[in-house]
Amino acid sequence: MRVRAAAIGVLAWIATTAPMISQHAVNGRTASIPTVTFTLDFPQSTPEHYSIVVDANGHARYECTGKLAKDSEEQTYQARFEVSAPNRERIFDWAKQVQYFAGKIDSGNGKLAFTGTKLLSYQDGQRSYTARYNYSNLEPVRQLTALFQGMAETLEYGQRLSYYHRYQKLALDEELKRMEAQAKNNELNEIQGVAPVLREIVEDSSVINVVRARAQKLMQMGTSPGSGR
Numbered sequence: 001m002r003v004r005a006a007a008i009g010v011l012a013w014i015a016t017t018a019p020m021i022s023q024h025a026v027n028g029r030t031a032s033i034p035t036v037t038f039t040l041d042f043p044q045s046t047p048e049h050y051s052i053v054v055d056a057n058g059h060a061r062y063e064c065t066g067k068l069a070k071d072s073e074e075q076t077y078q079a080r081f082e083v084s085a086p087n088r089e090r091i092f093d094w095a096k097q098v099q100y101f102a103g104k105i106d107s108g109n110g111k112l113a114f115t116g117t118k119l120l121s122y123q124d125g126q127r128s129y130t131a132r133y134n135y136s137n138l139e140p141v142r143q144l145t146a147l148f149q150g151m152a153e154t155l156e157y158g159q160r161l162s163y164y165h166r167y168q169k170l171a172l173d174e175e176l177k178r179m180e181a182q183a184k185n186n187e188l189n190e191i192q193g194v195a196p197v198l199r200e201i202v203e204d205s206s207v208i209n210v211v212r213a214r215a216q217k218l219m220q221m222g223t224s225p226g227s228g229r
Contacts (some may be wrong), residue, residue, distance in 0.1 A: 034055065036122055037121040037122075039051040040152070047156070049064060049065040050062065052148050064156070064159075079155050081192070095120075100129050105120065105133050105141050106131075107133070118145065151193070153188050161179075161194070165197065165207075172201065176201075176211060192222035198219045199219065
């Protein structure tokens with residue numbers, strides 16, 4: 001029961017701080033606003049499933065299913081955020097370059113290692129396409145995959161940091177160190193998407209100063225020019 005309560009706590013900051021994504025992107029019932037969706041299913045990984053949907057206005061939603069800890073129950077986690085303008089433009093430009101996923105995008109090379117079943121989807125008022133792949137030789141698809149996977153990494157940090165802040169503050173320092181290292185290596189995208197939980201840590205006087213300073217530094221990285229990368 002504690003784990004289930006923790007899951008509720010982890011999601012709390014989303015409802016109060018994150019912008020509401022367009023209903024067009026959430027349920028697809030009205031597709032006048034173009035959307036691009038990336039989905040990954042990779043059994044035995046953490047998380048085993050996630051999806052990111054971005055609309056042409058930059059509103060985005062991340063959703064994943066998996067376990068926060070080995071001994072915890074499987075749970076669904078959601079986060080809403082705003083994609084930076086440069087990345088929003090890249091996403092829709094790359095989708096256009098491959099005909100909005102209307103054709104085959106998988107390399108067809110069965111000898112390559114399995115890295116998860118991936119789907120790229122595009123919807124607007126006239127078109128609705130979805131393509132499945134493990135690995136693609138098409139550069140725009142490879143760029144989209146890297147970008148979305150970097151977003152997912154960032155948002156998973158947000159989930160864990162929110163949990164640790166509430167229930168295991170001593171774990172924050174190591175988690176923030178790992179996040180900072182990945183950010184410096186350009187392995188994370190859209191760091192501003194987890195600014196609410198970083199701000200909570202910075203403003204919490206019960207957290208040791210070195211941890212608060214590290215969270216502050218990451219917030220600054222998320223607002224600096226080119227931080228969408």
